[in-house]
Amino acid sequence: MESNLYIGLVHHPIYDKRREIVATAVTNFDIHDIARCARTFGVGGFFVITPLESQIQLVERIVRHWVEGVGSVYNPTRKDSLSLIRVSRTIDEADREISDLWGRKTKRIATGASPHPKSIGFEILRKLLRDQNTPFLILFGTGWGLTQEVKDSADYLLAPIEGKGYNHLSVRSAVAIILDRLLGDR
Amino acid sequence: MESNLYIGLVHHPIYDKRREIVATAVTNFDIHDIARCARTFGVGGFFVITPLESQIQLVERIVRHWVEGVGSVYNPTRKDSLSLIRVSRTIDEADREISDLWGRKTKRIATGASPHPKSIGFEILRKLLRDQNTPFLILFGTGWGLTQEVKDSADYLLAPIEGKGYNHLSVRSAVAIILDRLLGDR
Numbered sequence: 001m002e003s004n005l006y007i008g009l010v011h012h013p014i015y016d017k018r019r020e021i022v023a024t025a026v027t028n029f030d031i032h033d034i035a036r037c038a039r040t041f042g043v044g045g046f047f048v049i050t051p052l053e054s055q056i057q058l059v060e061r062i063v064r065h066w067v068e069g070v071g072s073v074y075n076p077t078r079k080d081s082l083s084l085i086r087v088s089r090t091i092d093e094a095d096r097e098i099s100d101l102w103g104r105k106t107k108r109i110a111t112g113a114s115p116h117p118k119s120i121g122f123e124i125l126r127k128l129l130r131d132q133n134t135p136f137l138i139l140f141g142t143g144w145g146l147t148q149e150v151k152d153s154a155d156y157l158l159a160p161i162e163g164k165g166y167n168h169l170s171v172r173s174a175v176a177i178i179l180d181r182l183l184g185d186r
Numbered sequence: 187m188e189s190n191l192y193i194g195l196v197h198h199p200i201y202d203k204r205r206e207i208v209a210t211a212v213t214n215f216d217i218h219d220i221a222r223c224a225r226t227f228g229v230g231g232f233f234v235i236t237p238l239e240s241q242i243q244l245v246e247r248i249v250r251h252w253v254e255g256v257g258s259v260y261n262p263t264r265k266d267s268l269s270l271i272r273v274s275r276t277i278d279e280a281d282r283e284i285s286d287l288w289g290r291k292t293k294r295i296a297t298g299a300s301p302h303p304k305s306i307g308f309e310i311l312r313k314l315l316r317d318q319n320t321p322f323l324i325l326f327g328t329g330w331g332l333t334q335e336v337k338d339s340a341d342y343l344l345a346p347i348e349g350k351g352y353n354h355l356s357v358r359s360a361v362a363i364i365l366d367r368l369l370g371d372r
Contacts, residue, residue: 033356040349077354163226168263170219173362180363
């Protein structure tokens with residue numbers, strides 16, 4: 001059965017270093033690392049979310065290279081993982097695509113590095129995901145993270161990964177750890 | 187107390203796609219992502235292992251930029267993480283540096299994507315690490331992974347991360363997940 005969890009990697013709206021709302025450029029390593037994690041843990045799909053036409057074309061070119069082009073012959077395991085990638089202009093667009101596929105409202109999960117009184121723990125979310133009739137979209141912010149508005153409008157806010165007084169993981173590492181905690185064999 | 191676990195990122199000896207033993211180039215994203223994970227989970231140090239003089243100089247230049255140069259002012263959290271980095275020419279050299287510091291023989295742990303009859307599980311290794319008098323060096327292979335000889339000479343071989351029939355994580359993602367399983371709050 002297809003997984004009910006989808007990843008959204010958000011390039012807008014997110015904060016920059018000065019807490020201004022910006023659109024970040026797509027990072028090639030994000031695409032590959034997150035797609036490979038998504039495939040490892042059996043995620044339903046990986047939405048790269050960006051409104052910038054140049055970035056949409058870049059992602060489509062990378063995916064085409066590995067899924068249909070010479071890359072698919074050179075390294076077929078990349079074809080497996082990168083074929084999970086979809087491109088959306090907005091979070092709403094990704095959400096709608098999933099809702100249409102499932103015929104059910106998508107539940108949104110926001111992530112971030114800071115604690116929040118309303119956040120839920122990993123074990124609770126792991127249990128919620130067992131409701132196989134509901135699709136979930138887990139959102140990861142690039143740059144300095146998801147905006148307050150995105151967090152406020154999410155159905156759930158996931159607790160941060162607790163480090164030893166340091167909470168500056170790359171988004172790639174955060175996705176790897178969070179998918180393992182939610183879907184990995186225990 | 188300083189952690190007794192050290193990371194070694196091995197650029198030689200490792201296999202390439204054709205199972206020939208080679209030396210890979212250092213990847214900037216490996217340096218940053220793994221250093222930030224190491225700092226997050228309180229690892230004792232992060233050894234970048236490469237015999238190539240050009241690559242040693244590259245790593246030293248990156249570290250200098252973020253630890254002493256303009257990068258240390260631009261983003262002090264990078265200074266925190268990248269100051270954990272050491273460069274070694276061989277696995278033995280890294281091992282010796284740790285053994286000298288601790289006055290005890292270092293135990294080596296090899297990692298890889300394939301199952302092995304002698305491998306130990308994450309929970310067992312998590313418990314072994316509680317022996318705070320013994321330093322441990324956990325080795326991660328770049329390219330197509332650590333050589334058989336490195337695995338055979340290790341004290342422990344860690345079980346692979348089990349995916350849904352897909353075991354092609356990036357080394358960056360594997361380090362993130364493994365550190366979380368060994369040292370993360372549970």
